[in-house]
Amino acid sequence: MDELTSVITAGDADPEDGLQAVVVLRRLADRLERTHVLGARARGWTWQQIGDALGVSRQAVHKRYGR
Amino acid sequence: MFERFTKDAHETVTMAVEEAHRRSDARIGTEHLLLGVAGSGSNPSGLDPAELRRELDRLDSEALEAVGIDPSLVDVETSRSQGRTGKKHIPFTRAAKDTLTGALKEAIGLGHRHIGVEHIALALSRLPSSDRAIRALAGRGVDPEDLRRSVLEAMRKAS
Numbered sequence: 001m002d003e004l005t006s007v008i009t010a011g012d013a014d015p016e017d018g019l020q021a022v023v024v025l026r027r028l029a030d031r032l033e034r035t036h037v038l039g040a041r042a043r044g045w046t047w048q049q050i051g052d053a054l055g056v057s058r059q060a061v062h063k064r065y066g067r
Numbered sequence: 068m069f070e071r072f073t074k075d076a077h078e079t080v081t082m083a084v085e086e087a088h089r090r091s092d093a094r095i096g097t098e099h100l101l102l103g104v105a106g107s108g109s110n111p112s113g114l115d116p117a118e119l120r121r122e123l124d125r126l127d128s129e130a131l132e133a134v135g136i137d138p139s140l141v142d143v144e145t146s147r148s149q150g151r152t153g154k155k156h157i158p159f160t161r162a163a164k165d166t167l168t169g170a171l172k173e174a175i176g177l178g179h180r181h182i183g184v185e186h187i188a189l190a191l192s193r194l195p196s197s198d199r200a201i202r203a204l205a206g207r208g209v210d211p212e213d214l215r216r217s218v219l220e221a222m223r224k225a226s
Contacts, residue, residue, distance in 0.1 A: 016197055017133035024127045027091050028141055 037065050071171070075184040079103035080167070087157050090123070096160045097200035098123055100167075101191055107184045111221040112214055114207065122206040126199065162198060166190045188218045 013021075033054070040050050047066065051058040072080070083103035087095045098119075105114040128138035159167075169190030174182045192215040194201050201211055 013133040016199075017130040020127065020130035020199075021134040021136065023092075024131060024141065024143060025136075030091070 034065070037061060041065070071174075071180070071182050073181050073183045075107050075109050076170070076182050076187060079107045079184045079187055082106045083163075084157065090120075093157065094160045095157050095163050097162050097166055097191060097194055097198055098203055100163055100187060101200040101203060104184055104188045104191065109184055109221075109225075111185045111218045112188050113217055113221075114204075114209070118207060119203055122203040123199070125206060126202055162194065166194070169193060185218050185222050189215060192218070 037050055037054075040053075046058075047062045048058045051061045054061065069077070069080075079100065080103060083095050083099035086099045086102045086106075090099075092099070101112075101114075102116055102119055104110065104112050105116040105119055124143045127143045131138045131141060131143075166187065167190070170182050170186040173186040173189040174180075177186075179186070191200055192211040194211065196202070196205070196211075204211065204214060
């Protein structure tokens with residue numbers, strides 16, 4: 001909890017670093033998403049189920065990972 | 068402007084685009100142009116692309132640290148592989164565009180008719196210290212002025 005708070009309140013970081021940290025974390029999230037969307041598909045999940053789980057539309061997931 | 072680019076300069080820009088894809092970056096920035104210069108056939112910068120790539124990873128770790136995230140918890144190198152797929156169009160950042168325009172100005176200033184990889188390198192050397200390309204250089208212990216000097220030296224030898 002303390003660690004999380006420190007991340008959120010680290011607003012005094014140099015914007016250059018702060019924004020680049022967002023880029024790095026987004027890249028990580030993208031990678032994680034890709035792995036688990038493909039994993040869910042392999043286990044027979046529908047695009048609708050995956051979209052609901054991620055909180056995005058079925059079309060959005062399909063557009064990104066469908067072929 | 069691109070029609071005045073030499074083969075090497077074209078190669079530099081192409082490599083910058085490939086580098087952005089490889090790093091899963093959403094924009095082509097000055098750091099990718101610098102990697103393009105270092106990876107070009109003539110490489111007037113004398114920099115090692117592999118070392119520059121490591122330096123960019125180190126800057127990523129530093130950025131995480133600055134916001135209080137332990138970089139050892141996030142594998143920076145892994146995070147960027149396979150993040151985005153396909154060969155979709157990636158736009159240039161404003162600073163990268165300005166660098167290419169700056170390369171034209173460098174060529175004009177030197178009375179050269181064509182824009183070469185050297186002119187791109189010279190334009191990069193004029194970027195502010197907060198720029199990612201310059202920060203990557205600094206991490207390698209290279210001052211923008213050093214880059215400028217070695218490029219001008221390489222040009223003198225070539226002519």
